[in-house]
Amino acid sequence: MNELVVQTAGLTKRYGTRLAVDRVDLTVRRGEVYGFLGPNGAGKTTTLRMLLGLIRPTSGAATVLGMPAGSPAVTERVGALVEGPGFMPYLSGRDNLAVLARYRRLPVSVVDGALERVELSGRGGDAFRSYSLGMKQRLGVAAALMGDPELIVLDEPTNGLDPAGMAAMRALVVDLARSGQTVLLSSHLLAEVQEICHRVGVIHDGRLLRESTVADLLGTPRVQVRAEPVEEALAVAMRLAGDDGVQVDGAELLVALPEERSAELVRALVGAGVDVHSVHPRDRSLEDVFFEMTAAGSGRQMSEEKVS
Amino acid sequence: MTTIVASARADLLRVRKWSATWVIGAAWLVLMVLFGYVFNYVAYRSGSGSFATEGVVGEALLRSVLPANVPQTITGGTPMFGGALMMVLGAMVASSGYGWGSWKTILTQGPSRVAVAVGSLLSLTAVVAVTVLASVVLALGISTSLALVEGVDVVLPSVADLGQGVGVAFLVLLMWALFGYLLGTVLRGPALAVGLGLVWSLVVENLLRGVGNLLSWVETLTTVLPGTAAGSLVGSLGASGGPEGAPGVLTTLSGTQALVTVLAFAVLLPLLAVLVIRRRDLA
Numbered sequence: 001m002n003e004l005v006v007q008t009a010g011l012t013k014r015y016g017t018r019l020a021v022d023r024v025d026l027t028v029r030r031g032e033v034y035g036f037l038g039p040n041g042a043g044k045t046t047t048l049r050m051l052l053g054l055i056r057p058t059s060g061a062a063t064v065l066g067m068p069a070g071s072p073a074v075t076e077r078v079g080a081l082v083e084g085p086g087f088m089p090y091l092s093g094r095d096n097l098a099v100l101a102r103y104r105r106l107p108v109s110v111v112d113g114a115l116e117r118v119e120l121s122g123r124g125g126d127a128f129r130s131y132s133l134g135m136k137q138r139l140g141v142a143a144a145l146m147g148d149p150e151l152i153v154l155d156e157p158t159n160g161l162d163p164a165g166m167a168a169m170r171a172l173v174v175d176l177a178r179s180g181q182t183v184l185l186s187s188h189l190l191a192e193v194q195e196i197c198h199r200v201g202v203i204h205d206g207r208l209l210r211e212s213t214v215a216d217l218l219g220t221p222r223v224q225v226r227a228e229p230v231e232e233a234l235a236v237a238m239r240l241a242g243d244d245g246v247q248v249d250g251a252e253l254l255v256a257l258p259e260e261r262s263a264e265l266v267r268a269l270v271g272a273g274v275d276v277h278s279v280h281p282r283d284r285s286l287e288d289v290f291f292e293m294t295a296a297g298s299g300r301q302m303s304e305e306k307v308s
Numbered sequence: 309m310t311t312i313v314a315s316a317r318a319d320l321l322r323v324r325k326w327s328a329t330w331v332i333g334a335a336w337l338v339l340m341v342l343f344g345y346v347f348n349y350v351a352y353r354s355g356s357g358s359f360a361t362e363g364v365v366g367e368a369l370l371r372s373v374l375p376a377n378v379p380q381t382i383t384g385g386t387p388m389f390g391g392a393l394m395m396v397l398g399a400m401v402a403s404s405g406y407g408w409g410s411w412k413t414i415l416t417q418g419p420s421r422v423a424v425a426v427g428s429l430l431s432l433t434a435v436v437a438v439t440v441l442a443s444v445v446l447a448l449g450i451s452t453s454l455a456l457v458e459g460v461d462v463v464l465p466s467v468a469d470l471g472q473g474v475g476v477a478f479l480v481l482l483m484w485a486l487f488g489y490l491l492g493t494v495l496r497g498p499a500l501a502v503g504l505g506l507v508w509s510l511v512v513e514n515l516l517r518g519v520g521n522l523l524s525w526v527e528t529l530t531t532v533l534p535g536t537a538a539g540s541l542v543g544s545l546g547a548s549g550g551p552e553g554a555p556g557v558l559t560t561l562s563g564t565q566a567l568v569t570v571l572a573f574a575v576l577l578p579l580l581a582v583l584v585i586r587r588r589d590l591a
Contacts, residue, residue, distance in 0.1 A: 076418025086409020
């Protein structure tokens with residue numbers, strides 16, 4: 001599990017005066033689903049393009065499957081969908097995959113399996129140009145899956161999919177990880193990443209702000225309590241969660257305790273004569289963490305539209 | 309080597325199933341039949357000269373549509389419309405994938421960039437070869453039919469003559485296709501590549517040859533241009549040039565010099581295209 005499938009060291013890409021990717025050191029381990037998280041324009045796709053050898057880094061290095069990124073011996077063991085599906089519009093979905101199967105020196109029989117996996121078998125004979133956005137996206141994923149590559153790079157794979165399609169795509173990614181394939185998934189959909197990724201790397205303005213497991217990133221879960229008087233409630237909560245474990249948020253307290261300890265907290269509060277009006281768990285979402293991190297990383301608050 | 313073959317097979321599949329390939333090939337065949345057979349034969353039957361056949365006696369008109377003239381017929385249109393059409397094909401084959409994003413997809417499949425590029429160039433070469441073979445078969449079929457209709461002996465061209473005609477047609481069409489491929493690769497879009505390529509092959513070279521009459525250094529320059537070389541190579545086969553003959557057919561260079569120049573282009577153009585593809589960022 002700890003074998004590194006992707007490793008970059010000081011990976012940098014500069015376009016003129018603009019630094020698109022700035023000294024990124026990321027690691028993806030074998031068998032994990034790695035979420036590459038960041039707002040539009042953060043440098044996700046540029047980084048992925050460097051990992052696939054589509055563009056050359058200005059400086060730094062990237063190793064994929066133990067070899068320099070982009071070398072033919074690597075790319076034939078990697079499946080990728082980067083920045084939208086790129087296919088011949090006049091060819092059918094099946095023929096587009098057949099062309100790619102020839103490039104990969106795979107038997108044409110893999111094509112039907114790949115189409116089936118993304119539920120496109122029924123429309124495989126139709127021209128790519130007649131596909132909906134979601135179908136095009138699924139064909140792109142089908143292409144990435146052909147030949148069971150060791151590493152699958154999916155750049156925003158749920159773009160253009162309807163809710164059912166998004167759920168199916170998430171299930172597919174989880175399934176891939178279960179079968180031992182490593183998935184590097186870039187997304188700006190935080191809930192999606194939180195749901196399916198083992199580890200995440202957060203990139204903003206070209207810099208990798210943090211890389212850790214989702215659990216570490218989210219930290220200790222919290223319980224939100226509305227109780228009066230606040231001062232006494234605070235003292236009781238601090239006894240249970242520690243001095244740094246309680247945060248006052250207006251008339252409410254945020255107590256760093258797991259949900260299963262909320263009954264204990266309520267008992268303690270009531271025992272101390274505090275009136276408890278409401279108690280409910282308030283887990284930090286990846287979105288909360290992300291906003292905190294990117295605001296700190298860039299020194300400015302990001303607007304919500306930028307990540308939605 | 310296996311990756312080059314795999315890439316060529318893959319590229320051939322997408323080119324073969326592309327209607328543009330068939331439209332361009334068909335356009336070439338239609339034009340060849342029109343200018344090589346229909347106009348001459350109708351003029352011969354009606355006994356009146358046309359703008360293209362004025363001053364040519366009936367016997368010559370008939371000879372031009374008989375099987376023995378097939379080498380000249382299949383090469384006569386290559387310097388002008390044949391080359392232009394293949395230039396369009398080459399430009400489209402090379403450049404459309406940048407807009408569609410399909411080159412990006414293809415270059416992440418495993419074969420090296422050089423293998424993908426060489427494979428694509430080989431598939432383009434195969435399309436040109438098939439086009440030439442189709443021209444020969446069609447020309448032989450039509451000319452033999454006309455000979456039978458006219459009740460004259462069916463005299464086929466000698467194998468050497470036919471081989472020479474096929475070789476010249478192939479080289480000239482291939483050179484223009486490769487010219488288009490390089491333009492398409494450099495410009496990454498079919499519209500600009502096709503537009504500039506056509507202006508070059510149909511207008512600029514002719515203008516330069518005109519200016520060459522006034523300035524000797526321009527004249528020297530025109531001798532190494534692809535249009536001059538292609539026109540002269542076809543001219544060396546005896547296809548008629550000048551105002552009465554097929555446009556673009558020249559006698560500026562000797563056959564050998566023209567052949568060397570065309571071959572040099574056929575090597576240099578794909579080499580440059582491969583170098584560009586190997587070096588560039590696909591962003």
